[in-house]
Amino acid sequence: MPAPTPSRPHPAPSGGGVDIRLRWWALALPALAFVMLFALILNPSQAHAASGDPAITQLLERVQQLLAR
Numbered sequence: 702m703p704a705p706t707p708s709r710p711h712p713a714p715s716g717g718g719v720d721i722r723l724r725w726w727a728l729a730l731p732a733l734a735f736v737m738l739f740a741l742i743l744n745p746s747q748a749h750a751a752s753g754d755p756a757i758t759q760l761l762e763r764v765q766q767l768l769a770r
């Protein structure tokens with residue numbers, strides 16, 4: 702009983718570039734995040750520090766010490 706021979710896959714059409722489309726939010730969300738962060742850099746008075754939690758404060762101080770080295 703002979704085994705069937707595998708067929709070759711069809712070659713890709715060479716008629717031009719690949720047609721890939723991005724969703725609208727794939728560009729809008731990173732752009733919105735960039736604008737929001739840029740606005741915080743330009744106007745830091747709008748960014749209010751969190752109060753109270755000493756663990757967060759200690760963590761941030763430790764990170765600052767490590768970055769200062």
